[in-house]
Amino acid sequence: MRSADVLIVGGGIVGAACAREYARQGLSVAVVERAALGGGATAASMGHLLVVDAEDGGDASEFQLSQRSLRLWQDWLDESPAHAELAEHERCGTLWIAADAEELALAERKCAWLTARGLPAELLDAAALARLEPQLRPGLAGALRVAGDARVYPPKVAAAWLQQAKVQLIRGEVTAIDGASLRLADGRTLWGAMVVLCAGLASQRFLPPGCLLPKKGQLAITQRAPAAVSHQLVELGYIKKAHLAHEDTVSFNVQPRPGGQLLIGSSRQVGRSDAPLDLAMLRRMLQCAAGYLPGLPELSLLRCWSGIRPASADGQPLIGAHPELARVWLATGHEGLGITTSLASAELLADLSLGRAPALSPAPYAPARFVA
Numbered sequence: 001m002r003s004a005d006v007l008i009v010g011g012g013i014v015g016a017a018c019a020r021e022y023a024r025q026g027l028s029v030a031v032v033e034r035a036a037l038g039g040g041a042t043a044a045s046m047g048h049l050l051v052v053d054a055e056d057g058g059d060a061s062e063f064q065l066s067q068r069s070l071r072l073w074q075d076w077l078d079e080s081p082a083h084a085e086l087a088e089h090e091r092c093g094t095l096w097i098a099a100d101a102e103e104l105a106l107a108e109r110k111c112a113w114l115t116a117r118g119l120p121a122e123l124l125d126a127a128a129l130a131r132l133e134p135q136l137r138p139g140l141a142g143a144l145r146v147a148g149d150a151r152v153y154p155p156k157v158a159a160a161w162l163q164q165a166k167v168q169l170i171r172g173e174v175t176a177i178d179g180a181s182l183r184l185a186d187g188r189t190l191w192g193a194m195v196v197l198c199a200g201l202a203s204q205r206f207l208p209p210g211c212l213l214p215k216k217g218q219l220a221i222t223q224r225a226p227a228a229v230s231h232q233l234v235e236l237g238y239i240k241k242a243h244l245a246h247e248d249t250v251s252f253n254v255q256p257r258p259g260g261q262l263l264i265g266s267s268r269q270v271g272r273s274d275a276p277l278d279l280a281m282l283r284r285m286l287q288c289a290a291g292y293l294p295g296l297p298e299l300s301l302l303r304c305w306s307g308i309r310p311a312s313a314d315g316q317p318l319i320g321a322h323p324e325l326a327r328v329w330l331a332t333g334h335e336g337l338g339i340t341t342s343l344a345s346a347e348l349l350a351d352l353s354l355g356r357a358p359a360l361s362p363a364p365y366a367p368a369r370f371v372a
């Protein structure tokens, strides 16, 4: 007997976005989740919604996916004023901080790239940056301000999207996928017209070897403090470091949370999928942040945690048909951008799997690229 039209494996932000999209198309959706809904990489993340440019080692396809997704995020926010409140959405904007003349030149290139595509971006000199964010250390060269970027609290959004989709929630661990059927660890078999695999890093279990790899990250959050910073502050070296294939890195990335807490990131450890905090990396990350925000060490940390980014071998998510299994579709491997790009990923996957003309070119994300 058919359990639902669409069987989705994984109730993270990507599975929730897919559930919502298929439900919008009038299909019945069941989500199979082995743990907490929105509790995987989704719960560990910063929830920064950012437009990605292609000026510093990135790829234009990341820009297209992020830009389309930010449009869809806005559509969802426009559906009801309650959505912004529920999501803890705030259009804080991003300041890409330039520490020196070389990084300022990069800020200029990024600014030109974004404005040429009609996106609001402005260059700040050192004095303007100091006026806007007086807690930053003196001597910085300037910044690029992208005012449209925002932040949300992703686990609450995932829960809301699943609720909107009126999904049938099935608790259990998927152990085998065979075409349009799923086998669960407790012996149950579920049937659907299609299966959508959104299991984050664990999707690797159902893929040819080497498609996905873990990139561990750590975050810390401070106590509430009177308005310390107002933008998401990111050092300009961040994306370059994020693309380093085999090195452990830390970057300055601080986000203001409601009530004045500061969320401090971030670290990247390629190939690490263990849960415990790595105290040496955490120390490096906090020292890096204090190098930009000298007042930071005066704030107590309330919590530190780690999460695993589900990265693909070439940095692009896998969105499209499973390379080997008919009627199985993939939306996974979003690394450090899955909150931002969840909605466009879901839209693209629904378009492809339902035989509609996609809004974006699917080629850069086609899972078949990993099969010789």
Ligand SMILES: Cc1cc2nc3c(=O)[nH]c(=O)nc-3n(C[C@H](O)[C@H](O)[C@H](O)COP(=O)(O)OP(=O)(O)OC[C@H]3O[C@@H](n4cnc5c(N)ncnc54)[C@H](O)[C@@H]3O)c2cc1C
Residues within 6 Å of the ligand: 009, 010, 011, 012, 013, 014, 015, 032, 033, 034, 035, 036, 037, 038, 039, 040, 041, 042, 043, 044, 045, 046, 047, 048, 049, 172, 173, 174, 175, 198, 199, 200, 201, 202, 203, 216, 217, 218, 219, 266, 306, 307, 308, 309, 310, 331, 332, 333, 334, 335, 336, 337, 338, 339, 340, 341
């Ligand atoms: C430290 C850190 C900071 C980040 N910051 C940002 C950010 O600021 N902005 C941004 O856009 N992105 C950010 N990300 C990336 C983002 O969090 C991920 O790309 C995104 O959450 C991936 O979502 P997902 O639904 O694919 O995976 P997950 O959230 O991991 O969800 C997968 C789900 O599948 C379930 N599952 C797995 N296997 C099975 C199985 N066999 N049976 C049943 N269920 C199963 C899991 O339990 C899990 O709930 C960050 C990530 C980290 C770690």
